[in-house]
Amino acid sequence: MLILKTLALEPMHGYGVSVRIEQVSSGIFRINPGSLLxxxxxxxRAGHVRSEWRATENNRRAKYYMLTAKGRKALASETEQWDRQAAAIRRILEA
Incomplete structure (x- = not known):
């Protein structure tokens, strides 16, 4: 869900995705390249993202990932599921 949300903002390469998630989460989430790729x-493969090779800001070639329409639907579904789970956890903790 975090990767899909990050790619919903703009196309980016894998390293950019991991940096963005780490920055936005104030360092709470750090994604290992061995897990991200x-x-x-x-x-x-699921059709949630597509990729293409582009030049980076440093003029190096990198694979950039973009969210697809199917990926936007998956993000919406996963976000709804997360909201339900977080609410259930909140109810348990407050009981």
């Missing part, structure tokens, strides 16, 4: 590959 297989996750991006799974999302690409």
């Amino acid at each position: 297989p996750a991006l590959s799974r999302m690409e």
Whole structure:
């Protein structure tokens, strides 16, 4: 869900995704490249993201990932599911 949300903002390469998530979460979430790249590959196979090779800001080639329409639907579904789970956890903690 965090990767999909990050890619909903703009296309970016894997390193950019991990940096953005770490920045927005104030360092709480740090994504290991060994976990991120297989996750991006799974999302690409599922049709949630697509990729293309582009030049980075430093003029190096990198694979950029973009959210697809199917990915936007998956993000909406996962966000709804997360909201339900977080509410249930909140109820348990407040009981």
